[in-house]
Amino acid sequence: MPTELSATFDEDLIEIEGEVVNTLELQGSDGATYALSAATIAGPVVSAKVRDGEYPAGDYLLKYRVVSADGHPITGEITFTTQSAITIGSTPSEPVATAYTPEPVESSSNILPYLLGGLVLLLGILFGVKRKRRGDRD
Numbered sequence: 001m002p003t004e005l006s007a008t009f010d011e012d013l014i015e016i017e018g019e020v021v022n023t024l025e026l027q028g029s030d031g032a033t034y035a036l037s038a039a040t041i042a043g044p045v046v047s048a049k050v051r052d053g054e055y056p057a058g059d060y061l062l063k064y065r066v067v068s069a070d071g072h073p074i075t076g077e078i079t080f081t082t083q084s085a086i087t088i089g090s091t092p093s094e095p096v097a098t099a100y101t102p103e104p105v106e107s108s109s110n111i112l113p114y115l116l117g118g119l120v121l122l123l124g125i126l127f128g129v130k131r132k133r134r135g136d137r138d
Contacts, residue, residue: 001055001060001082003049003050004047004048004050005024005026005036005047005062006047007024007045007046007047007064007078008045009044009066009068009074010044011044011069011070012043012044012068013041013044013045013046013069014067014068021065021066021073022039022041022046022065022066023063023064023065023066024036024047024048024063025064026060026061026063027061027063028055028056028059029058029059029061030058034053034055035053036049036050036051041066046064046066050088051088052088052089054086054087055086055087057082057085058081058082059081060079060081060082061077061079062079064078
């Protein structure tokens with residue numbers, strides 16, 4: 001069972017202020033009527049949300065009554081079938097717990113090997129330059 005039902009027409013639909021002229025009604029194959037939200041119009045589309053409840057597998061009939069842009073009412077029915085029963089509820093399902101454990105932040109003590117390495121490199125360069133100068137004087 002979809003959580004929202006809609007029907008699309010060839011032309012825009014209209015709403016008349018203060019009157020309910022666009023409706024959707026859902027019936028099961030056993031004649032039971034299922035609650036839908038008030039129909040909403042967006043251009044040529046009429047839609048309504050399926051209310052919370054139990055929906056058995058089987059055949060359904062969506063009846064519609066809408067008013068086209070030229071003011072003429074349009075009525076009809078759409079049939080569809082669901083393969084499995086479903087319960088639609090307003091209670092959100094249990095959230096899936098995901099945990100993000102950030103990597104520990106590198107502390108300044110991890111800088112020590114880099115400083116020592118840089119110092120050894122600097123001493124090596126200075127020693128090499130000093131030795132080369134001494135070799136040039138000889």
